Amino acid sequence: MLSAIGVTSLEDLFSHLPAEVRLNRPLAIDAGKSEYEIVDYFRARGDENANGFASFLGAGVYHHYRPVLVDTVVSRGEFLTSYTPYQAEISQGTLTTIFEFQTMICQLTGMEVANASMYDGSTAVPEAAMMAMRVTGRDRILVSRTVHPEYREVLLTYAQHQGMPVAEFGYLKDAGTLDTADLESKIDSGTAAVIIQSPNFFGIVEDVRHAAEIAHKHGALLIFVFAEAVSLGLLEPPRDADIVAGELQSFAISPVYGGPFAGIIATKEKFMRQIPGRLVGETKDTRGNRAFCLTLATREQHIRREKATSNICTNQALIALMATVFMTVYGKEGLRELAQQNLSKAHYLAGKLPLRFSGPFFNEFVASTNGRTPDQINQTLLGKQIIGGLPLERYYPELKNTMLLCATEMSRREKLDTVAEVFAK
């Protein structure tokens, strides 16, 4: 190969690099290891983490069972080791599954268009807000304090240099639902979008229709956020929203300490050309057979450069495929039954604990830790191989001595009872 190139050594291929940029020493990285040693290293790291604990943490990351088929499908090299499907003729596998994904997200959310995925729910929120700015020609964003606190932090990071002022509105201190009076007092003719989440960060189901009415009355869009996708198996889809931004981690995506997950943005057809990210469309090949391809690329950075709808390039295709397989395996009846089990488990536990809020909840709720700190309760639970709830004071100073608890189909009754006992003591 060297002689074909016309050099005598590999080093010759780098002789044009200026001497001052060359690294003149070996990298200070240990010598290569065998597969066995690598597996051993990571097993040891896994053993240093919580192993075999029951967990009642939710707050945007949920412990749901992952059907075996999900891993079987995404482990196929044809899906795992392919690139973004630019060459449609040899990418119909990926393109077809994305088209199915887009369709299922629409069915689930009541929207008409869904993109091929975003990085995660938290980044989908500012992308949806930017989209609302383009659609309305307005710049102000009003976000509910019951939207996931970290999603709101990400929104602020994105908003700060785009001339997109973000303000928050509150929640009712007894119900834990949107304070629509506060919303009414803050919304005006400069508001591009109102952002709400349901079930909200407290697990409570919001009145989407009412929020939409308020937003629309002022010419703003309603952005509906979801973090617990399983809830959509049971809950009325947010048909009154204009843009839906969500997180699919609940659909067979393991928590992996926070990522990779997959976000989505879905919307109405009339806003299709303002949606960020990849879109797959149906068409035909020259033989007249149905085929799929990436479409409306003129929105995207590789064509529009600084005028693109977003800088997003890589999305989360393989994770979206996991969600697609999950939705397929559970299907129409299964997702509903799964949601019902979640509801029942959470309500069983909640029935034994002092609740902070009165609003209707799905599989998460806020409990008061009456007289003790959340940390005291969690320490006791850890001693019983149980990871308890998330103390809320860090995110909501007014919610001292409360914790957010989540129960899913994975929560066994005896563990639910143990949590209740520890609270009762």
Add this chain to the structure above:
Amino acid sequence: MIKKVRQHINQNEPLLFENSSPGKRGYQLPPLDVPSVDTAAALGASNIRAEIEGFPEVSEVEAIRHFTRLSTHNYAIDLGLYPLGSCTMKYNPRVNEQVARIEGLAWAHPYQPESLSQGILEVMGTLEKILAEITGMDEVTLQPAAGAHGEFTGILLIRALLQSQGNARKKLLIPDSAHGTNPATATMAGYKVENIKSNERGMVDVESLARAVDEDVAALMITNPNTLGVFEENITRIAEILHSKGALVYMDGANMNALVGVARPGDFGVDVMHLNLHKTFSTPHGGGGPGSGPVAVKKHLIPFLPKPRLERVGERWTWNYDRPQSVGRVRAFYGNIGMHVRALAYIMAHGGDGLRNATLDAVLNANYIRALIEPYYDLPHKAPTMHECVFSDERQTKRGVHTGDIAKRLIDYGFHPYTVSFPLIVHGAMMIEPTETESKAELDLFVDALISIAAEIDTDPELVLKAPHHTRTSRVDEVTAARKPIVRWKGVTEPRP
């Protein structure tokens, strides 16, 4: 004569929705061990949906056949060379997949106590340190989810530093050979874009750059090696020009596979850069993600890194949220951790020497292709090739055949095409990046295919213009797809064959 492939039969497959039958299911939940809750009473009847209209109803075996059949409609690295320029389609080692699924790592909740998360934090801390060593930078954040997300983070850091000095400035300089994500990122971070023309050698023109740099310039976003696969030989001088006016140098690390173990951006004046773990560090592309875009910085940018920051306190890893100068969060939680596990496994398997050898092989393979193809295709920029080479279709265009057509004909020869029509500064670009993964045998087949196609264009251009001929899907009508977009299944079932 096509040596690499011949046709074989694979299955047609309708959409899931066309294959559904009422009542079919592919799952079984265990019986509920608590009393069943009345949904309407718990949530309010108006909050309950009737059903998920149109949702799939298939059995388990129908589900697995569906996805397996569809998988056979894809090309993949596991099938052969995938020479997409600037995408670094290298082999994705399977041990990486296995270790990323270890229960204690895969099922760690981001809010579980730090005392029960030391293993995963150790993985992240180790990776940060190694990436700093590879790039020659001082600290690394693993929070960004992909390359473009890393760019966004990096530019926010630059803005925050300049703002702290009293003036965030107005614009970013971006070479005309840059990825589209660079200018799109600039806009998202509130900067105007000024394009910098490349010179005839395909490099940033130092004189015109020097004229463009003024007190309004916040930074230069440079890709090195650039998208022509050419190392910016004047990079040290370029960095000096920017720094002398108080501006910074951002490096797009998409092409880092040409430099690992050979040269370090931190040693040639770069202030901040991102890496693509899904390129240089072998995490799978997965049909378009997930990626991971760590950002590496020099000391002066550390205070502004996204929060929380991973820190070592005594014998323990901990998250520090008290970072008053931080640009904030760029995503929830801490990043695409599953990709960090895979990248560290790749680094461990290679070791320092192995990483450097991978770089040498990647550059060798690109130069080998360049040398063998050059007699047949136009090579507009003659500067030395690093990890990729960019030809143009200039000779073939005279016969009415363009880069996109040659790409489609390559499919008939059993290869995924190169990157088509990018970078924009090369008219009719054919951008080829073989990576270190490929053997000489695979490269020779690829070279033979391109030479054979060049001959076909001379004798029978129609053959190339109508390609691909042997795929189950022939050339796809992308124009109609964009003109009348159908982006979800609306219930019109195709007649079955």
